[in-house]
Amino acid sequence: MVDMSLFPNVSILEVEAVPPEAILNLPLTFPKLRLLKFERACIFSVPYIFPHEASMPLLTHLKCSLCALDELSGLDFNPPPLRSLSTLQSLNLSHNNILNHTTALAGLSSLVNLQKVDLSHNYISTMDGANGMLGNIKVLLLTGNRISSGKVRLGRGANAASRLMLPYTTS
Numbered sequence: 001m002v003d004m005s006l007f008p009n010v011s012i013l014e015v016e017a018v019p020p021e022a023i024l025n026l027p028l029t030f031p032k033l034r035l036l037k038f039e040r041a042c043i044f045s046v047p048y049i050f051p052h053e054a055s056m057p058l059l060t061h062l063k064c065s066l067c068a069l070d071e072l073s074g075l076d077f078n079p080p081p082l083r084s085l086s087t088l089q090s091l092n093l094s095h096n097n098i099l100n101h102t103t104a105l106a107g108l109s110s111l112v113n114l115q116k117v118d119l120s121h122n123y124i125s126t127m128d129g130a131n132g133m134l135g136n137i138k139v140l141l142l143t144g145n146r147i148s149s150g151k152v153r154l155g156r157g158a159n160a161a162s163r164l165m166l167p168y169t170t171s
Contacts, residue, residue: 001022001023003024004029005028008029011032011035011058012035013036014037015037016039017039017041020041027054030054031055033056033059034058037062037065038065038067041067043064044068044072046073047074047077050082051081059087061089062082062090062092064092065094068096068097069093069096070099075104076102076103076107080107082107083108085111086112088111089116090117091108091118092117093118093122094118094119094141094144095120098119099123101119101129102129102133104122105130105133106133108133109134114136115136115138119145122145123145124142124147125147
């Protein structure tokens with residue numbers, strides 16, 4: 001167990017191979033946190049880490065990679081837990097078990113500062129209907145998913161992605 005009340009002024013928190021449930025008083029770090037990174041940490045409930053009433057006014061980068069995130073993790077709860085991260089610029093949900101783009105993109109359209117989303121190495125098979133969910137995202141990484149380039153439809157005009165990374169296909 002780690003008690004974050006001992007580190008109330010931390011601005012960068014990197015958690016590796018420690019489940020969030022083993023971190024006591026994590027919300028005490030939220031006011032000053034700029035970067036939060038979870039790797040190899042099974043996250044069974046995203047709302048547990050990011051309750052909708054949580055205020056993270058400085059958080060610009062969030063990485064939850066190799067965390068076994070899937071449709072049951074609560075990314076798409078109502079309201080979506082990531083929707084409140086208004087200063088977020090970069091989101092990395094790579095190397096998880098996400099099947100649907102609607103789960104991964106839930107609530108992200110309201111994040112006006114969000115520029116980059118990494119959904120690489122999940123199990124997403126289509127991006128059909130994602131246009132309204134992309135918001136201001138300029139870089140969308142989808143490599144290592146099950147998407148064929150013919151199924152990807154991204155926004156146009158001001159909401160169009162400037163960089164799209166897709167899996168290589170030979171067909």
